[in-house]
Amino acid sequence: MDKKFGIKEVVAMGIGTALFVVLTNVQIPVFFVPNTSLQPRMAVLAFFAAVFGPIVGGVVGLLGHALGDALFYGGVWWSWVFPEGVVGIAVGFFAAKYAVKEGGFNTKSCILFNVIQVVANAVAWIVVAPVLDILVYSEPANKVFAQGAVAFVCNIVIIGILGSILLTVYSKVAGKSSDLKAED
Template identity: 70%
Template sequence: MNKKFGIKEVVAAGIGTALFVVLTTVQIPLGFIPNTALQPRVAVLAFFAAAFGPITGGIIGLLGHALGDALFYGSVWWSWVFPEALFGIVIGLFAKRFALKEGGFHKKNVILFNVVQVIASAVAWGVLAPLLDILIYAEPANKVFVQGVFAGIGDIIVVGILGSLLAYGYSKTVGKSSSLEREDD
């Protein structure tokens, strides 16, 4: 786990949150499930959490989702904001094991990244979001669990493809730049 939260993590949280908010409007609706869509913003969240740790992931999930809801929908749906933060935190807990900053995001790490994101999605969208919908907004259980399951499946697909590609590309870039050594005068 990346326990350090310094200037790089603060900047990453700011950039990640801004990207998350901007990408709120980019979605492919799942026409058969109301208010549910494929959204690339979750891949950005997963990538930043994997690269910069659980605090950064939690901040992006919480602030990005809350600001995106407020700006584009007029109100915040808290029962989905908190699970988004949890999703970012869970992925961020494994940041060191993904080895993105060391340029080591290879087959084993890609598999681990995707196992973690599948579990995080299942807990966030299949359990927590529907339960909070029921507790906070008195939504019907059958509706919110169907929405949660399909949102989770959509996020798993988006993160599995786009999130893995972002993490892999970043890992290759950082791996090359970190091999340079500073010369002493």
């Protein structure tokens, strides 16, 4: 885990959160389970977490989801906000291993990123979200576990495809720009 935290990370939190909120209404509904959809904002969350680490990932997930819910839906569904933070923190915890900023996001890094995002999404959507739905909102177990399972699958697909593409492209650009040296 990268121990440095500075202005770049603060700016990344702001930009990542803003993008996450803006993308809240960009969704492809999954019609067989209510209130569940493919959401490109999850790729944005995974991208910022993988590049800037767990604090940025956690803030983008928590704040982005909470603000998106409040602005577009008039209320915050907290049992689905916290799982976003779980995904952001878990993916971000391994940011140094992905070597995105250094231009080292290769096949091995991509596989690691995707294994971690699958595990993080499993914990977040198959465990955390349904359990919180039941405990906080007294939702029926069969409904929330079905929603969680579908959200899990949707998120791993979106992050696996779009997140991997974003990280690959960014890593190529970041790796080239890191060769720049200040002139005397």
